[in-house]
């Protein structure tokens with residue numbers, strides 16, 4: 502597996518409403534060599550920020566991130582060839598009128614020959630069970646269908662590392678199961694943020710992010726248990742209306 506290394510990484514951004522930069526991530530040190538790594542945590546804790554550092558979509562304010570020895574700032578083009586990124590919102594990723602065209606667009610660099618490109622696109626669409634939707638307008642697809650289409654476009658080029666930002670948010674039970682099986686069968690390294698704790702339990706290692714820091718890093722069951730107890734602290738028992 503490629504090694505994804507975070508060395509003393511911090512991310513801070515200037516905002517309009519404060520003179521001091523807002524810290525999104527701080528003191529992140531990680532060596533990721535496992536095949537499947539989950540990233541969980543509360544809304545706004547910094548999960549997407551952490552994932553975006555892996556393919557250079559965000560640059561660290563201090564520290565470095567490397568993928569297989571390549572710095573995500575200095576070697577960003579190489580890193581982006583090796584790291585496929587699937588966004589939470591598929592419409593921020595799908596740019597062509599239909600899914601088939603989008604998948605073929607992804608393949609234009611790796612498959613120069615048009616008929617090979619079509620064959621490879623067919624194979625990945627088939628694998629994700631969405632071949633029958635390939636020629637429909639992206640805007641006619643449901644949110645979940647689009648989410649699978651965006652995954653197909655990234656998977657088609659066979660990246661070494663696959664980064665997925667909440668890939669199951671829009672999926673129904675059947676497609677969520679299809680996603681779980683697809684991820685389980687993939688050879689590449691997967692780094693995935695999710696609010697779906699069952700999906701997190703399928704991983705080899707899980708990071709819990711809390712207020713921009715790695716608050717727990719370890720076995721999935723322990724990570725999920727720690728996260729649950731932090732989330733529920735202070736909430737008390739659920740309120741029920743009197744019958």
Ligand SMILES: Nc1ncnc2c1ncn2[C@@H]1O[C@H](COP(=O)(O)OP(=O)(O)OP(=O)(O)O)[C@@H](O)[C@H]1O
Nearest residue numbers: 514516523525542543544545546547548549550551
């Ligand atoms: N460019 C920016 N400027 C100011 N604040 C930002 C910027 N980008 C992200 N943030 C803030 O950083 C924090 C972390 O955001 P991030 O998207 O990483 O959270 P997340 O854990 O992925 O959340 P969610 O589960 O809701 O998707 C949030 O409070 C967000 O508002």
